[in-house]
């Protein structure tokens with residue numbers, strides 16, 4: 006039986022790892038303790054998880070609990086500190102995406118993993134979504150042949166998109182921007198689908214929807230004079246059946262984490278629209294865009310290959326996959342009005358948890374991701390951030406070349 010601890014007792018730490026561990030994996034996993042920079046939130050989570058010990062000092066937790074595995078679910082910019090410390094203590098690490106947020110911390114993780122011989126798994130749950138699995142199977146069957154080009158678009162609606170602009174995600178120093186925090190999912194998915202690695206990146210980004218684009222705004226929804234008229238009003242006291250109040254509002258005097266901050270705040274310094282071009286090692290080129298203020302939620306992916314073109318989208322609750330071959334035919338693999346599977350993220354959370362906590366002997370689609378996949382997906386985001394800051398195209402080998410000398 007392996008012993009686990011969690012660092013970061015926010016939504017993901019508590020709901021996606023803590024609760025499932027104590028409810029579904031008692032026979033094979035012991036959740037020994039949790040840790041958070043916010044002691045109140047750590048104690049609240051510990052209470053929900055059977056009154057296990059709660060820490061604010063990560064080193065002390067390691068020394069007292071001596072876990073086998075550390076689960077890292079704190080904010081993105083702190084992943085590296087705990088991942089490296091855990092590896093050095095002799096633990097394996099399960100880290101949420103993104104692996105980290107900049108090239109220096111990425112290098113530290115890769116170096117520590119190599120030096121210590123312990124293992125880091127990056128949990129890319131999108132690889133487990135039914136729709137993505139179907140796409141991967143078709144790609145593995147060679148449906149499009151050699152991949153020539155990709156057109157890839159992610160639309161976040163103003164509920165999902167705005168959720169990032171209320172919190173630490175909207176501060177570049179905390180999340181690395183949406184290009185790291187959010188797009189790491191998208192870049193990993195594509196790298197995995199086309200079985201290729203990115204080489205060179207060029208990017209543009211703007212913020213013209215969130216941030217200081219409106220005068221009728223307050224510091225936060227709770228005290229905002231525009232509650233009645235603002236379409237982004239969130240009631241922190243009743244959201245998630247009162248859990249948001251207990252986890253965040255009742256704990257904010259410890260660290261000042263305001264969970265319902267105004268999406269038009271001056272503090273926001275990340276883009277809400279980005280456009281990225283990538284050249285891949287095997288020759289494909291990709292154009293990607295992320296829109297965080299769309300009227301509807303959707304992923305749209307087109308892969309053009311030597312044998313034809315696959316078009317996939319998730320518009321309006323459906324899962325559409327169409328393949329156009331060179332004989333003028335269209336083969337339809339659509340599933341319409343798909344009911345999301347239970348267990349979080351349309352059913353994509355339970356399967357990786359089983360692999361993580363029960364172990365696995367086979368992984369035919371390579372869904373369990375390592376640090377190389379973690380680095381390649383944030384690598385595109387890091388390069389895109391550099392490209393925007395320095396107004397130039399950026400090669401991933403500039404910052405990953407020491408670890409992967411074979412990068413082109």
Ligand SMILES: NC(=O)c1ccc[n+]([C@@H]2O[C@H](COP(=O)([O-])OP(=O)(O)OC[C@H]3O[C@@H](n4cnc5c(N)ncnc54)[C@H](O)[C@@H]3O)[C@@H](O)[C@H]2O)c1
Pocket residue numbers: 012013014015016017018040041042043046077078079080081083101102103128129130172186262350
């Ligand atoms: N794979 C997915 O689908 C998915 C979904 C949501 C979140 N995530 C990832 O999970 C992580 C947590 O996200 P969340 O939505 O739970 O955020 P959250 O804001 O709800 O929780 C983050 C927690 O980290 C704590 N924290 C912040 N800085 C810390 C530090 N230096 N040391 C210790 N604790 C610290 C905060 O106090 C908070 O409790 C993020 O990395 C996010 O990218 C992944």
